[in-house]
Amino acid sequence: MLAGIITVVIFFGSLYLIFTEKLNRTITALAGSMLTIVVGRIMGFYSEEKALEAIDFNTLGLLLGMMILVAMLEPTGFFQYLAVLAARSSKGNPKRLFFLLAVITTVLSMFLDNVTTVVLIAPVTLLICEILGISSLPFLITEALISNIGGVATLVGDPPNVLIASAAPLSFNDFLIHSLPIVLVVWVGVMYLLLYLFRAELSVQPRKAKAVMELNPAETLNHPVTARQLLIVLGAAVLFFFVHHFLHVDPSLVALTAAAVALVWVRPDINQTLKHVEWSVLVFFGALFVMVGGLEASGVLDALIGLLEPLASMPPILFGVGMIWIVAALSAVVDNVPITIALIPVVHGLGASGMDVQPLWWALAFGAGFGGTGTIIGSTANIIVANLSERTRHPITPAIWNKRGPLVLVTTCVISSVLYAILYSTF
């Protein structure tokens, strides 16, 4: 009992520090996890071995593999290339440009980290808007919003999905069957909403529509050969993602093998490549796993299952819809990774008390992913875009965001709730 109370205090104390940003999240999680182990050793409920077992290496491996691939693709200029192609085929028409950039951002964020997608696409978007002589605001906000939505569609699109897939477990194709169709409908709904919200800005005639035709896509590729090699490897990795569960291999094996193949083929400066891997994210994840492992070892999760038992008789669909909204509201204001990691044991607990939790995993994924659109600090992609725009003449302020973000959040939740309720009560 005492062990349980102590681990809960450490866990929620760490979450408090993370959510209030009083201390860097990785430092907090690492300190919290070590404290859990030390207390666990003293009281005899947790150990180094158990802590290591608690770390989900599939999640870490998948993230690391994708990070290495992205770190190699980044300097090739491929993202600029895509954006410039979009600019040229839009012929300077703002609405067409808006649509094309949104499509590119969505597709990239489905397979790559949302933050990377936005970091690479936003500067060139700014460039295109400036030479056209139109406001970049609708484009930048939309890219952040839409990358959050695109990330929900696939197993590799967003860290919460990776966590959920590993915990449930769910395969890459499960996401394509259950998540992608709903995300597509949500996407269409959100695009219509954004076109309406930005109708004034997007109707402005560009002052220099022809300037985009002078952009040369070929010159944006710094390393065309490397770009081609990496796209081949990434394409092959995606093919293997499709069949990974038939082959009985984990997605992390696919991602790490792809990273290894790419490294051998391209042979980049490995120190430079590894410098671009976000180690702090990986350490953060690992440390959170250790803390949750401590909760489990101290018996907190068993107690939680007992508490959740009365809920297990609720209709799972109703529960799921509630979960979408609650998780979305939470992840609009705080980081969705700790929320997901904390809720995974709860879903497992509900499963152990007899509820059919399969639909709940999807509710968790939708809530965690779509929730990020709500506020300017809702997701790292939003923060990145806001920071970038702060260094320009037209910064995106929280007030500007709040005129669109919450509407987008509600739209995503309404559409996904309706589809969720229909699909999971019929099938």
Added chain:
Amino acid sequence: MTVSSCMKRNVISIHASDTVRAAAAIFVQKHIGLLPVVDDGKKVIGVVGLRDLLTLEMPDFVSFIEDVDFVHDFGAVETTRPEAESLDKPVTSILKSVFTVEEDCGLLRAYALMLQHNLHDMPVVNKKGELVGITSRVDIGVKILSSWSAVE
């Protein structure tokens, strides 16, 4: 030889209370690259470079895109002028901290400091910190080279 032997003594400077617009007019009229900003006591409180003024008109993307070679036409930004509001601000709004040397500074030292601080022009002050001249890489460099004719 000291830096006082190769500096312009008739320094063009601007008072801290003047506007950005006034500073720009001086750059145009005098065809210079660096303008010291002085207070009432002729003390240099900072400098404004041609670059700092041009930043007001430079498009935002230039600071985010490392290599703008592929942008063959800057389009709308070529004809975008800074807003009147930013031109009517005091010159101190774009003030950069100043790096000066005293007039008895040796030539090689002065040149090395300019290289390390990436300066092309550098104000020269007296012991009291008052502005007495301004020197450039070319002024110092040429002066140093001129002594080479004596090398046997």
